[in-house]
Amino acid sequence: MENIRISKIASYVPSKVITNDDLGEIMDTSDEWISSRTGIKKRHISVSENTSELCIKVAEKLLQESDWECASIDLIIVATMSPDSYTPATAALVQGKIGATNAVAFDISAACSGFVYGLTVAQSFLMQNEIKKVMLIGGEVLSKVIDWSERSSAVLFGDGAAGVLLEKSTKQSAFLAHDLKTYGELGDKLKAGETKPIESFPRTKEHVISGFSMSGRDVYTFATHKVPESIVTASKKAGLELEQIDWFVMHQANSRIVEQIAKKLKQPISKFPMNIEEYGNTSAASVPLLLDELVKSEKIKRGQVIALSGFGGGLTVGTQIIKY
């Protein structure tokens, strides 16, 4: 059977770096407090570029590194929870800017699982004959969403984007199996950008979009239970033992969560690379951002088996197991 592969990968983060000490100057927190609880030391913050602009930078890098003509791209998907606007979709802005005139473009809203959900959506499209080349990008400017006066969440997030080119594969690379699940009944445990009806007509209340709110323990419990479950389900579908998986590339929400996932799976933490220290939680961008780093540093090599997992708002969880 024909399969698909990640042919190129690229990332872009804004240049402004905010350390934990920088945050300590504007709110009651400290480097020790943040790093011991989350593993985060710094984050990149976009002051002037919006989500689509980060994604366009990634798209341009992907095109530079490949021999793809813009017009040959069939589909562009952006996974994001911080789009430029309700409409147009961030993916449409990317499509327009790079001139991918033949590509269909839309966004996926699955928060921190967005990139992994996107891989599965892209895979489904690529299984159709007329779709041959897909660009999938996870991009976020969370700094514009979060309430900077709310220290419990403000310390967690960062901005960035990363993406991949996907195409049909005749080589050893393949998508082996996936598991996606959504727990909508837990949706209120993690919310951002909530809007409300006008309540009266004509409208008298101000138009308000709320910031970020999270029930810490519920989300922690969800992640440390459902992510291991998802990885086990996907690996069974792939006919693999966990020992046969070379790398577990987890959404970088919190190093303590990743450590707990490793412990639950009884796999060495050395198979769970992390870069949260540098970027914080970049939601849909975190999995491809880490993947890019691992591929560029040649830690991940062609032919290795990788489990990619996202988890977060929805609540959602997803795992895609690939042979890179």
Added chain:
Amino acid sequence: MTEQEIFEKVQGIVVEQLDVDAAAVKMDADIKEDLEADSLDVFEIMNELEDELDIKLEADENVKTIKDVVEYVKKEVAAK
């Protein structure tokens, strides 16, 4: 379960999670002050107890000391 059995269960989980000596996990030990747990440690201790004893525990319940945890667990086990 007797109180002693619950204490031993709590003690085992706390030792594992916080990497402390079993001797330090006494009934009057303050989890955050004496055993240096942070909020995520408390989540994990509660989660382990929930999974092992098939009960539901709130992390923000008034639990400060090991004794508080033991009594809270005892109440929930009895209510099962």
